[in-house]
Amino acid sequence: MNGAVTLYLMRHGVPQPGGRLLGHLDAPPEAEGIALCVERARGLDFARVVTSDLSRAQAPGAIIAAERGVGHGVDARWRELHFGQWEGADPITLPADDLARFWDDPDGFPPPGGESWADLRARIGAGLDDLAGPALVVSHAGAMRAALAVLCGFDARQGWAVDLPYGAVLSLRVWPGAQGAERPSGQIIGLVT
Numbered sequence: 001m002n003g004a005v006t007l008y009l010m011r012h013g014v015p016q017p018g019g020r021l022l023g024h025l026d027a028p029p030e031a032e033g034i035a036l037c038v039e040r041a042r043g044l045d046f047a048r049v050v051t052s053d054l055s056r057a058q059a060p061g062a063i064i065a066a067e068r069g070v071g072h073g074v075d076a077r078w079r080e081l082h083f084g085q086w087e088g089a090d091p092i093t094l095p096a097d098d099l100a101r102f103w104d105d106p107d108g109f110p111p112p113g114g115e116s117w118a119d120l121r122a123r124i125g126a127g128l129d130d131l132a133g134p135a136l137v138v139s140h141a142g143a144m145r146a147a148l149a150v151l152c153g154f155d156a157r158q159g160w161a162v163d164l165p166y167g168a169v170l171s172l173r174v175w176p177g178a179q180g181a182e183r184p185s186g187q188i189i190g191l192v193t
Helices: 031-041 055-068 096-104 117-129 141-152 156-160
Strands: 005-011 048-051 071-074 135-139 169-175 185-192
Touching: 005 031, 005 141, 031 055, 048 055, 055 071, 055 135, 117 141, 135 141, 141 156, 141 169, 141 185
Parallel strands: 005 135, 048 071, 048 135
Antiparallel strands: 005 169, 169 185
């Protein structure tokens, strides 16, 4: 990134099925979820769209890019946290103590066979490093919270405190790292839920 730019992070719309720990599962988006994302993007100013490779993010991103006449890149680094053995589970069916330990310390107690919070932050940090210019990233709540950790220094608990319902748009002002030696930094400038 050259100079400060605006970055928009959008959570995909409602997937099929909703309310589950979908992680890397490729759950298709609901039509109304796609429509919400497309509508929310209409008031934003960006030069390109980047999406996770999962269809619940990729489908609305492709429509937004086509409507706007801008490039659309697909980047698997913008996927949700991998929930391992919890993939596809309804959280109420999981052992309450295990889930509580994960929410309290996602690095010390990642989902069984899943990804740690540090690994997600590293993956998202690398994705942020490769963005250039004002962009819209259509992604997932965990990935958006990891971007807040990388850009704004949020810890996991601070990230969980940010409400990101389906279709939420988080607007950030992002400054590049100093001569490539540091990661970019950011400031929240808006949240539409």
